[in-house]
Amino acid sequence: xxxxxxxxxxxxxxxxxxxxxxxxxxxxxxxxxxxxxxxxxxxxxxxxxxxxxxxxxxxxxxxxxxxxxxxxxxxxxxxxxxxxxxxxxxxxxxxxxxxxxxxxxxxxxxxxxxxxxxxxxxxxxxxxxxxxxxxxxxxxxxxxxxxxxxxxxxxxxxxxxxxxxxxxxxxxxxxxxxxxxxxxxxxxxxxxxxxxxxxxxxxxxxxxxxxxxxxxxxxxxxxxxxxxxxxxxxxxxxxxxxxxxxxxxxxxxxxxxxxxxxxxxxxxxxxxxxxxxxxxxxxxxxxxxxxxxxxxxxxxxxxxxxxxxxxxxxxxxxxxxxxxxxxxx
Amino acid sequence: xxxxxxxxxxxxxxxxxxxxxxxxxxxxxxxxxxxxxxxxxxxxxxxxxxxxxxxxxxxxxxxxxxxxxxxxxxxxxxxxxxxxxxxxxxxxxxxxxxxxxxxxxxxxxxxxxxxxxxxxxxxxxxxxxxxxxxxxxxxxxxxxxxxxxxxxxxxxxxxxxxxxxxxxxxxxxxxxxxxxxxxxxxxxxxxxxxxxxxxxxxxxxxxxxxxxxxxxxxxxxxxxxxxxxxxxxxxxxxxxxxxxxxxxxxxxxxxxxxxxxxxxxxxxxxxxxxxxxxxxxxxxxxxxxxxxxxxxxxxxxxxxxxxxxxxxxxxxxxxxxxxxxxxxx
Numbered sequence: 001x002x003x004x005x006x007x008x009x010x011x012x013x014x015x016x017x018x019x020x021x022x023x024x025x026x027x028x029x030x031x032x033x034x035x036x037x038x039x040x041x042x043x044x045x046x047x048x049x050x051x052x053x054x055x056x057x058x059x060x061x062x063x064x065x066x067x068x069x070x071x072x073x074x075x076x077x078x079x080x081x082x083x084x085x086x087x088x089x090x091x092x093x094x095x096x097x098x099x100x101x102x103x104x105x106x107x108x109x110x111x112x113x114x115x116x117x118x119x120x121x122x123x124x125x126x127x128x129x130x131x132x133x134x135x136x137x138x139x140x141x142x143x144x145x146x147x148x149x150x151x152x153x154x155x156x157x158x159x160x161x162x163x164x165x166x167x168x169x170x171x172x173x174x175x176x177x178x179x180x181x182x183x184x185x186x187x188x189x190x191x192x193x194x195x196x197x198x199x200x201x202x203x204x205x206x207x208x209x210x211x212x213x214x215x216x217x218x219x220x221x222x223x224x225x226x227x228x229x230x231x232x233x234x235x236x237x238x239x240x241x242x243x244x245x246x247x248x249x250x251x252x253x254x255x256x257x258x259x260x261x262x263x264x265x266x267x268x269x270x271x272x273x274x275x276x277x278x279x280x281x282x283x284x285x286x287x288x289x290x291x292x293x294x295x296x297x298x299x300x301x302x303x304x305x306x307x308x309x310x311x312x313x314x315x316x317x318x319x320x321x322x323x324x325x326x327x328x329x
Numbered sequence: 330x331x332x333x334x335x336x337x338x339x340x341x342x343x344x345x346x347x348x349x350x351x352x353x354x355x356x357x358x359x360x361x362x363x364x365x366x367x368x369x370x371x372x373x374x375x376x377x378x379x380x381x382x383x384x385x386x387x388x389x390x391x392x393x394x395x396x397x398x399x400x401x402x403x404x405x406x407x408x409x410x411x412x413x414x415x416x417x418x419x420x421x422x423x424x425x426x427x428x429x430x431x432x433x434x435x436x437x438x439x440x441x442x443x444x445x446x447x448x449x450x451x452x453x454x455x456x457x458x459x460x461x462x463x464x465x466x467x468x469x470x471x472x473x474x475x476x477x478x479x480x481x482x483x484x485x486x487x488x489x490x491x492x493x494x495x496x497x498x499x500x501x502x503x504x505x506x507x508x509x510x511x512x513x514x515x516x517x518x519x520x521x522x523x524x525x526x527x528x529x530x531x532x533x534x535x536x537x538x539x540x541x542x543x544x545x546x547x548x549x550x551x552x553x554x555x556x557x558x559x560x561x562x563x564x565x566x567x568x569x570x571x572x573x574x575x576x577x578x579x580x581x582x583x584x585x586x587x588x589x590x591x592x593x594x595x596x597x598x599x600x601x602x603x604x605x606x607x608x609x610x611x612x613x614x615x616x617x618x619x620x621x622x623x624x625x626x627x628x629x630x631x632x633x634x635x636x637x638x639x640x641x642x643x644x645x646x647x648x649x650x651x652x653x654x655x656x657x658x
Contacts, residue, residue, distance in 0.1 A: 049396075050401075054402070054406065055401060055402050056400065056406050064378075066377075066640055066642055067378075067643050067645075071385065072379075072384060072653075073383070073384050073385065073655050077383065077385050077655055081409050083655075083656050257645050258645045260646065261652075269652055270648040271648075272648060307640075308639050308640075308642075309639065309640065310637050310638065310639055310640070311395055311636075311637075311640045313637075314395045314396050316396075316587045316589070317401070317589065319598075319601060323590075324402055326402050326412075327412050
């Protein structure tokens with residue numbers, strides 16, 4: 001908070017000349033024009049496991065806001081402990097992505113939010129069943145009415161609310177952003193050297209913009225083929241084009257210290273390993289241990305203020321609420 | 330908050346004559362002598378799924394503080410989706426219990442907290458492995474040192490911290506407690522009639538004290554045998570005495586509106602059903618629909634202020650941190 005005030009003061013007093021300009025990475029900004037009622041409703045839904053068949057899995061199970069908006073395991077656990085096919089991307093700053101999912105099959109957060117609920121390998125429910133649960137809970141009925149002014153709940157409103165909450169999950173004020181905004185001593189020498197190398201080596205070609213990624217699809221294994229732990233073929237599943245095989249959305253590197261393990265298959269446990277692999281297969285470059293260490297040091301400066309809010313209290317089910325079926329059936 | 334201030338003012342101005350005295354249920358009080366550093370550490374541990382083998386299950390998975398400190402399913406989901414043998418009791422106000430678990434096999438919260446971590450059907454980890462994870466995470470090492478002043482982390486300190494956090498999970502200020510403290514219109518006529526019946530019928534014989542239960546072990550099926558959905562035999566597993574078969578700890582009824590489904594096997598989905606079964610098998614009494622409705626109305630006045638705190642942000646694992654094994658092995 002202190003830093004924010006200092007930065008704001010600097011800006012207010014015309015000290016913008018200190019800010020770094022012409023950098024390929026820009027500071028993360030807080031979202032504009034947020035509907036607060038919708039955010040509060042979406043926050044409850046995000047934490048509500050009654051949107052799953054089992055009553056056990058919520059959005060927060062795999063995009064855990066205590067853990068960088070991820071689950072920190074290679075691929076996620078779905079209904080009945082099914083092993084997911086792909087690493088859960090962080091929900092933090094996901095509003096900045098060009099599209100959602102690794103293959104970009106959802107145009108935006110609203111389109112994404114409906115996916116896991118109805119995916120048999122994830123929450124294993126259906127939109128119809130999820131709505132019937134919500135409509136049976138008087139508090140939800142009142143809150144949806146308050147926010148949307150309608151008497152009936154639809155999946156449109158559910159996903160719109162979850163997406164609105166997710167738009168608030170940005171992480172400003174990282175040390176790197178403080179440096180971008182003019183606080184010269186926010187980074188140490190190693191971190192600055194790491195950032196310089198990140199630019200000079202070409203990492204920044206894909207990892208740029210306010211999210212340090214998320215803006216394009218790129219081939220995994222551009223110079224050297226990537227030996228994946230899975231058979232996921234990426235973007236081609238959406239476009240049907242052979243040229244898009246093994247193309248994935250470039251992940252954001254914001255909070256990357258918290259979003260291990262790395263890559264679409266979660267195969268890299270550490271930043272050291274991820275930086276080494278990326279250098280070799282994407283850039284044809286073998287970083288020395290020192291270079292690798294500096295890039296990793298720079299990447300750790302991208303951890304911003306994590307979303308801070310009170311754990312939501314969910315309205316209890318009513319007698320008529322359909323009960324979850326965690327076992328059998 | 331407003332009500333609290335009013336009540337406090339009444340008390341301060343010597344208006345205690347309005348308060349209900351000689352009632353078998355007493356208001357829930359906030360805990361005294363809490364170590365705040367330990368609470369903050371325990372809160373992180375409570376939410377940290379790295380205390381499980383899979384990296385997916387935390388204390389909060391089954392004792393979910395968004396949902397009355399329970400999971401709202403009949404029996405819990407453990408590692409690899411194993412079906413638990415018994416209904417997860419609420420963690421709310423659990424510091425008021427005479428002992429922990431349905432069979433009372435743990436003397437206190439500290440003794441309880443270590444159980445699920447090492448239970449192969451629950452978090453499926455071991456205390457040694459849990460400690461090795463925590464000791465690999467620099468932030469945890471610092472925080473344990475700050476709180477306990479020692480260089481090494483032990484399971485004692487882990488369970489002590491979780492227990493200290495759990496002591497804060499009390500729910501004061503329910504409408505019933507407001508009424509007990511002198512706010513005569515905090516309950517309506519049906520709720521008051523329900524409370525009178527709760528006393529007259531004998532429910533209060535077991536469900537009494539500040540937790541409205543939790544103070545004794547009683548036989549399930551005192552008058553009419555209970556047809557259980559399981560083979561759990563309760564307290565006899567601890568004492569070895571045949572007389573203790575089907576004896577269970579009387580559950581707290583605080584926040585009972587939120588802690589469905591009911592009984593040690595989670596067989597009763599609604600309060601209406603639970604009140605009906607309890608009346609018949611424990612008291613030999615068949616409540617009319619009106620009587621049942623009034624008792625249920627009274628029970629819903631026991632919902633207090635739910636714990637309110639910011640979702641904890643967990644320190645990231647280090648390169649050397651052992652990784653969870655959600656699948657295989």
